[in-house]
Amino acid sequence: MNPLALIDRYYPPGTLAHAVLLRHSTRVAARATAVAARLRCPVDLPFVEEAALLHDIGILYTDAPELGCSGTLPYLAHAYKGRELLESEGLARHALVCDRHIGVGLSAAEIAARHLPLPARDMFPVTLEEQIVTYADLFFSKNPQENDRERSFAEVRSSVERYGAEKLQILDAWYERFGP
Template identity: 65%
Template structure:
């Protein structure tokens, strides 16, 4: 499976969106692979982590995110479920779940209902070690063109998550203890 070829099937090389998506995804993949390589070899599928990290944001093209060159109609929050749909259609169900479950530190069905989020009502929480590694690595990198290429500090990640509740910070801190260092 060639994740770059799959990205290029949906994102024309040379386009703004292709450039932003690829740079962001490569940064996430690099960090995720470093983390995976620190885990016991039998615990994590490093090749899958790399592929999933490269593909985790493939659904952004369906969203209305002009800063990223995305001309879709959906709220940006929907990029995870659209990525899942796209990768399910490609016959990549494990990769598809990473797309759906990588938003922040995950979303519960209860949160989706309580916050009236424009998402299907189901748990979208990273469950496998590989899903958690990709979600964790993603928290450190923005797709915002002004911030592209820069890694956020742990404190900036915590502050960003704190806006969504202290429970999100607690999850991040557990991940950071396991993956961060």
């Protein structure tokens, strides 16, 4: 499976959306594979790299002109739309990473209570590989104004903290396991 060829199929090279997605995803993939390589337990390293490259493939369906995306859906929808796209490509395992990578994860109850534009189902990263990609994603924005700057853990922690103590506990546990 060639994740870059798949990205090129949905995002024409030379477009802003292609550049933004590729820049962000390659940064996330580099961090995720570095985290995976440090762990002293079995990790599917090729899968981590592929999933990190594809985790945001659903942004093309969103209304995010600053990212070169002219879809009609709210930005959060990129998670489940990415899942649908990758499932249609026969990549069910990769699709779950798309679906479950928002923040440190979302519960069905939280989605309903906050009226988020997502299916009302649990969307937590379950497997070690899903958690690694989700963790790595927290350190990078797709906003072109950030110029590929990697956020510090303190910045990531501050961002997650506003969603509650439970989310912060998940992040802190990941930091303990995956490192800075």
